[in-house]
Amino acid sequence: MQVDRVRALRGPNLWTRRTAIEAIVTCDDTERDLSQFSGFEERLRALYPRLQSLASPPEGSTNGFAQVLEVATLSLQCDIGCPVTFSRTAAAPDPGVYQVVVEYDQEDVGRSAIDIAERLINAAREGLPFDVEAEISRLREIYEDVRLGPSTGSIVSAALERGIPFYRLSEGSLIQFGWGSRQRRIQAAEMDRTSAIAQSIAQDKQLTKQLLAAAGVPVPEGQPVDDINDAWDIACALGLPVVVKPQDGNHGRGVTVNVETREQLEAGFRSAAEAGSRVIIERYIPGSDYRMLVIGDKLIAAARREPPLVTGDGVHTIQELVDEVNRDPRRGTGHATSLTRIPIDDIAMACLHNQNLTLDAVPALGQPVVLRNNANLSTGGTATDVTDQVHPDLAARAVTAAQMVGLEICGVDVVCQSVLRPLEDQSGGVVEVNAAPGLRMHLTPSYGTGRRVGEAIINEMFAADQDGRIPVIAVTGTNGKTTTVRLIAHLLEQQGLRVGLTTTDGVYAGGRQLDAGDCSGPRSGKTILMHPDVDAAVLETARGGILREGLAFDRCQVAVITNIGAGDHLGLNYITTVEDLAVLKRVIVQNVSPTGYAVLNADDPMCARLGSVCPGSVVFFSRDRANPLMVTHRAQGRPVVYLDDDAIVCVNQGEEVFRLALADIPLTMGGRVGFQIDNTMAAVAACWAVNVDTVALRAGLASFQSDVASTPGRFNLLDYRGATVIADYGHNPDAMKALVDAVTALPAKRRTVVISGAGDRRDEDIRDQTRILGTAFDTVLLYQDACQRGREDGEVLGLLREGLVGAERTREIEEIRGEFIAIDRALSTLAPGDLCLILIDQVQEALEHLNQRVAEANA
Amino acid sequence: MSRHDIRILDITVLRGPNRWSYKPAIEALVDIGDLEEYPSNTLPGFVDRLVAWLPGLRAHECSYEAPGGFVKRLEEGTWTGHILEHVTLEIQTRIGHPVGFGRARSTATTGVYHVVVRIAQEDLTRACLLKARELILAAIHDEPFDLQGALSELRELADRKCLGPSTASIVEAARAARIPIAPLEHGNLVLFGLGVRQRRIWTAETDRTSAIAESIAQDKDLAKELLVRYGIPVPEGRIVRKVDTTWEAAEDLGLPVVIKPAEGSRGVAVSLALETYDEVAEAFRLAQTVQNAVIVERFIEGDEYRLLVVNNEVVAATGAIQFTVKGNGRDTLRTLVAHELDGTHADLWVADALIDHPTVKLALKRQAVHFNNVLTADQVVTLPCPAKVGKDVLASVHPDTLDLARLAVRIVGLDIAGVDIVAKDIGQPLVAQGGAIIEVNAGPSLPTHLRQPGDISNTVGSAVVRHLFPEGETGRIPVVGITGCSDTTSIAAMLGFLLHLHGQSVGVACGSGTFLGQRCIRRGDGANWTAGQRVLINRTINAAVLETSPASLLREGLPYDRCQIGVVTAISTPPALARFGITEAEQMAHLLRTQVDVVLSDGVAVLNADDPLVLAMAEYADGEVMLYSREGQTESLQQALAKGGRAVYLEGDALVFAHGETTHRHLLAPCVNASDCLPTATTAWALGIPFDLIIGAIVGYPAAMIDQASPHPG
DSSP states (O other), X not given: OEXXXXXXXXXXXXXXXXXEEEEEEEOOTGGGOGGGSTTHHHHHHHHOTTOOOOOOOTTSSXXXXXXXXXXXXXXXXXXXXXXXXXXXXXXXXXXXXXXXXXXXXXXXXXXXXXHHHHHHHHHHHHTOOOOHHHHXXXXXXXXXXXXXXXXXXXXXXXXXXXXXOEEEOSSSSEEEESOGGGOEEEETTEETTSBHHHHHHHHOHHXXXXXXXHTTOOOXXXXXXXXXXXXXXXXXXXXXXXXXXXXXXXXXXXXXXXXXXXXXXXXXXXXXXXXXXXXXXXXXXXXXXXXXXXXXXXXXXXXXXXXXXXXXXXXXXXXXXXXXXXXXXTXXXXXXXXXXXXXXXXHHHHHHHHTTOOTXXXXXXXXXXXXXXXXXXXXXXXXXXXXXXXXXXXXXXXXXXXXXXXXSEXXXXXXXXXXXXXXXXXXXXXXXXXXXXXXXXXXXXXXXXXXXXXXXXXXXXXXXXXXXXXXXXXXXXXXXXXXHHHHHHHHHHHTTOOEEEEETTEEEETTEEEEESOOOSHHHHHHHHHOTTOSEEEEEOOHHHHHHHOOSSSOEEEEEEOOOTTOSSTTBTTBOSHHHHHHHHHHHXXXXXXXXXXXXXXXXXXXXXXXXXXXXXXXXXXXXXXXXXXXXXXXXXXXXXXXXXXXXXXXXXXXXXXXXXXXXXXXXTXXXXXXXXXXXXXXXXXXXHTTOOHHHHHHHHHHOOOSTTTSXXXXXXEEETTEEEEEEOOOSHHHHHHHHHHHHHSOOSSXXXXXXXXXXXXXXXXXXXXXXXXXXXXXXXXXXOXXXXXXXXXXXXXXXXXXXXXXXXXXXXXXXXXXXXXXXXXXXXXXXXXXXXXXXXXXXXXXXXXXXXXXXXXX | OOOOOOEEEEEEEEOSSOSSOSSOEEEEEEEOGGGGGOOGGGSTTHHHHHHHHOGGGGGOOGGGTSTTHHHHHHHHOOOHHHHHHHHHHXXXXXXXXXXXXXXXXEOSSTTEEEEEEEOSSHHHHHHHHHHHHHHHHHHHTTOOOOHHHHHHHHHHHHHHHSOOHHHHHHHHHHHHTTOOEEOOOXXXXXXXXXXXXXXEEETTEETTSBHXXXXXXXXXXXXXXXXXXXXXXXXXXXXXXXXXXXXHHHHHHOSSEEEEESSOOTTTTOEEEXXXXXXXXXXXXXXXXXXXXXXXXXXXXXXXXXXXXXXXXXXXXXXXXXXXXXXXXXXXXXXXXXXXXXXXOOOHHHHHHHHHOHHHHHHHHHTTOOTTOBOOTTOEEEEEEOGGGOEEOGGGSOHHHHHHHHHXXXXXXXXXXXXXXXESOTTSOTGGGTOEEEEEEESOOSHHHHOOTTOOOOHHHHHHHHHHSOTTOOOOOOEEEEESSSSHHHHHHHHHHHHHHTTOOEEEEETTEEEETTEEEEESOOXXXXXXXXXXXXXXXXXXXXXXXXXHHHHTOOSSSOEEEEEEOOOOOOGGGGGGTOOSHHHHHHHHTHHHXXXXXXXXXXXXXXXXXXXXXXXXXXXXXXXXXXXXSOHHHHHHHHTTOEEEEEETTEEEEEXXXXXXXXEOOTTSOHHXXXXXXXXHHHTTXXXXXXXXXXXXXXXXXXXXXXSSOO
């Protein structure tokens, strides 16, 4: 068995809406049938007993080792707690080749799992030992390392529940929620609006207290001190006991509470001085430590926090008691569990020492022994949820404290006897406020109810009716994608939106080109969806990107499929038939939002059929007002866009929404260029679906030109010494048909076409191109360029020539090496009134060359 | 000649508007003893010695209102208190904190003066006053005085106590925009505006500066990764942790390279244009002294620029200038540079920054000189003056580059940022010339852009203030200031109640305590500066009622710079103030008129027309004056109403609100003491509270509240 290529499909894809690993696996004849390998499955199960069942594929045939790889990869991920369920093995057309697809939660884990599975299978095959447990534990480590922590994870799940999309911006906990101009960010438990100043204030305890006192929040009196003598004087003045702590700092570092003697004070002073720049002495407030979690202007959760402690039984030593407590299975070592083991370290030893105890001491029955003077969960403390008990006045003080410091997410530390009463009634106080508070104690408290903290944070960032999404319009199809994308973007701009778009020739946002080249993949789509200045996204979604990585988005508002026709690029990546292609293009329709639309060409049966998988609504467009599909759709009250005499009409619920005269749409050349009518109908349907108004549509259609600047290489019309020159990038039979239709409608004395064939098409597709052109052109200039995409020299030219055999109209054929030479040759033969279609290959260079020639002619 | 002395009996810090000045000042009570008999012209050589030490005194205008005025007074003979005022002012000027206001006034006691000097910073001005005393005594007695020592001691104090230059430039701009500033004693945090209108800065960050954005800016690698996605040219680079991988990365990226710590800022441990393995290794070790993770990135050839972006606008850009120093065979390059800079850049830190700057280091390396080298005569060294101390180039930056810088800052998510750019020609688009954005910095140094030789406009500070307070936002909430010698506490408490009923979140500080809405947050006297300040920095309030007792006004000043409404109830001479020299009603009136002085021009002074001294304050009001009287429509009221003014008076049991010729009569229940309600009703009207609510509140004001608010009923 050979695993050839492993890809991560990072968005909805051909196989699943979830993220998945896709591997191309080749099995030899024996590996294709498990029964050929006696003892293999037994050995495999001996090595990895938890391997899930190897169910037979539905077709009844067996997928052999490829399927074992699939199941093992899934089982390994399930074993470490990844929430994954989907897997599939599909036989490719080539015998013995399979596509193995397994869902992943974390890409690194998915990739490692398939690697482990492969080695496991090899070991089982050879009868070699394999330590699967060690591998699983390594896999678990990777998972712990790369997955989101529990705090961030809770916020992300809350976002997903509300349908808010998210991207991880870094390997750490920096997350973007929503898209474009509606995006928000969090990092751990901080929001993007968390002010850096508020954080600095929270770090400065003295300043914090000053501000809180001003707002009427009870705080313990106290002040900073310079040295131990000063500290003792202040302590006596405040009245013992006192608390000694560093002025800067957090997480309870260097804090000593309940200091009663000068000796304790000196020790406390030293540890505080080590942890921060300056030491504060303040009145000790007796009572328990509470943490109030304030989000926005609400108290969301409250927990009582207790330091790690053991209770004596008069029999066991402290060490034994601690060991006993640590045996609690809920106590883990990291941050993931609701309890953490009590560490016996220097701090614990010092704490025991302060109580005149050692680890060997046997405390009396019922005697509590504290092992650390801070209640953090990560050092063995416990948290008990008390949210429902907090007195409204006390809650109000916590909220005021957060607001006074300026924190939208704030952990307010309160010390008091009971949260059932106001602070003022029990001389309790706020001792500290924390930016970026830990959420674990509220999500999974050691005792009591977990609170929906993530939800509260998401609600603070996104109002109830917002999901952070901007309108996303995905466009695919065999021909017309780029013009449609450009036109949609132009129309959206008329509506006052800042549009980001991806096309096969670049990524654009805010009028700037961010990247050049073929940018119709998901990476470019993500760039647009992450851009802070984008109000709407129009994404050309080509087959390559869907195959390679999946979609850039979880779902879109509108999916436009211009057409499928006879297809293009067939034969690549196991997409061999036009039906396969339709299944691939279907992915964007399958991932339309339930409130969204699929815009489909009713004149293209393959395309129209995709409407059945759309979770949202379907808008059909058609050039034929009698198209039965479209007519039915309209009769059902559903939205349709069609050509009615000399106008494009939109009808919804039986009512005409708008009527746009072709005469006012220069792109269609007064209705003569049929495929541009299709593109226009697709674009206006998509814009209607995102509520672009008629005024904007009219203005946009009137001002849109198919010129070199706005849609380079898409039916660009140029005037060369009185002859019409059309430059187009079309390279498949459907494009040829559309071009021939358009060209036939244009008056011309003599028609010339310049064409090369791209080598990565099927032979018949290359031949078909010239077969179609032969019906409409007098002269055909065939050229061959540097890039032959895997073909022999002259091979493509030969195929093109074959297509011209017996051509209806073509009388002259010429073969030329080099694109520019071919262009120049064609131009040299033109007389006024002639028409010349140039099918360019190197779009940018050829257009520049043409422009230059036109400029020279006009000079 | 017997030994003269100047005794400072008392120093009062007036933290707000006071009887001497609108601005905070210190007031020293000074006993000049027998110097009362020795005006300056009678002390031999004194004036010459004094002016020789402080030649700046020649510029003081004094009562002659022309430079030289004060020296003329010295020569004609003036008294030591007055001299102490001017010398204190001059010393503050010498250490770079000019304040421009002082007063010296005699008191009822012969030889005892009030010397008042506006505060630069409380402790600093106090120290300057004490130094001024020493200096004057030394000049009188013809004794030596270590002026330089004293000045440097004071400068050091100023450095410790005063705001840093970034903060100071913003504060200065806020002052110019008349935004109130809370005098929070904190090195970095400054609170602008009052109550809910409060905004904050901390050096060059605002309360809108996102903590996440700040951490993205600090993580240079992450920041670059984000920028690159949006087509912003950045130098390619990668993170390394070992020397070997560093060299590998350097070769991959293409030499020369830059090496710097992955986090960190301000050019620390940054090495540029490294070509060889040894250079790379050394630079790597240097960077690792700061942080284990080190960035190696492609070196971009060109000049360095720093663009300052505030609220999505590029407000300043500084760029490289070069200057040359010529050796003289004696001085080190360091000394020569310091001298050279002194002409254009006053502060030495500039020279230090220059010496440590990676670009400068690179230039020196290329010229094979070191800062400690003594340059031979005629040896010429050319130094780039890096962006941090460069010249203003904003007008010549290509517009695309401005857009890129703004986009970069938006991507990181900062509201204020410094964008470092390297370009060969800043007037041309970046990409075509291979230039790049090197870094986006949070909390950028503003002095970079302030130190434009000869540039005194504070465009940077103003841009930040405009960002915090867009056009039309004053940062103010309605503040009612109340002072006088009767009823002030009950008026404050009742107004608080009224505003509460009117739906305001009101803070009240008055004689009976400090209140938020109806909740007492602090018992005890709150009719003072501290309690008033505490209310005003509370972000939850949108209106404040602050009583200031005459004693507090005398000893502390008002807790706000200006107020919407100033109420003065009555004048008397409480015995408690006699020891501060307030014994006459006129003196009290002079003190209390401060309350009227600070009323905003769109505000209202509410005055008791029945007290002639209070009534007389009307002439000091910038805004409207509203009178009230329990005597009915008195002559003064009639005059005011005839001019279309507003007044409130009693007519039998009825309260009459009169506006010109229009009147609204409201009969009060017999249980209400109508005359007590007059000032409250007038003020409430001034605040725009509807009559019905005013009457309702007066009638419904619970007896318990009155008890609580008036510790001394009657």
